[in-house]
Amino acid sequence: MTPQELDSPATLVWAVRLLFAEAVALVVLAGYLLVLDFTADATSLVVAVALTGFAVVAAVAVVLVARALARRSAHARGPAIVVQLFVIASGGFVLQTGTAWIGVLAMAFGVGVGLLCVVPPTTRALGLD
Numbered sequence: 001m002t003p004q005e006l007d008s009p010a011t012l013v014w015a016v017r018l019l020f021a022e023a024v025a026l027v028v029l030a031g032y033l034l035v036l037d038f039t040a041d042a043t044s045l046v047v048a049v050a051l052t053g054f055a056v057v058a059a060v061a062v063v064l065v066a067r068a069l070a071r072r073s074a075h076a077r078g079p080a081i082v083v084q085l086f087v088i089a090s091g092g093f094v095l096q097t098g099t100a101w102i103g104v105l106a107m108a109f110g111v112g113v114g115l116l117c118v119v120p121p122t123t124r125a126l127g128l129d
Contacts, residue, residue: 008070008072008125009121009122009124009125010121011116011119011121011122011125012069012070012072012116012121012122012125012126014116015069015080015113015116015117015122016066016069016070018109018112018113018116019062019065019066019069019080019083019113020062020063020066022062022083022087022109022113023059023062023063023066026055026056026058026059026062027056027059029055030055030056030059033048033051033052033055034052036048037049037052061079061083062083065079065080065083066080069117072125072126072127073126074126074127074128076126077117077118077122077126077128080113080114080117081114081117081118084110084111084113084114084117085110085114086110087106087107087109087110087113088106088107088110088111088114090106091103091105091106091107091109091110092107094106095107
């Protein structure tokens with residue numbers, strides 16, 4: 001554990017860890033999309049590359065939010081919650097159109113991390129009480 005983690009409540013530490021896990025998942029998704037880009041039809045190549053770029057940008061954004069939250073920036077809580085709202089919405093889409101268990105898992109993950117960001121120990125650690 002880093003010295004900053006020793007001073008932080010467990011709720012904040014886990015919120016940051018799970019945000020980094022989301023970033024890793026986005027990097028894996030971007031890698032998978034990159035493989036699909038090389039096998040895409042010429043007619044859908046622009047859309048495929050744009051989607052891959054969006055996944056990369058999202059991964060970078062989540063890393064930046066996680067780092068800011070780890071440094072106890074009060075301004076990082078809002079973006080962290082917005083990221084979780086996107087995770088919940090994506091999970092709902094997957095629940096309706098794809099593999100249901102992945103959708104439920106993503107939605108539960110989003111709700112869990114969102115709650116970790118707003119519980120009283122995290123709020124106090126961010127100086128928002």
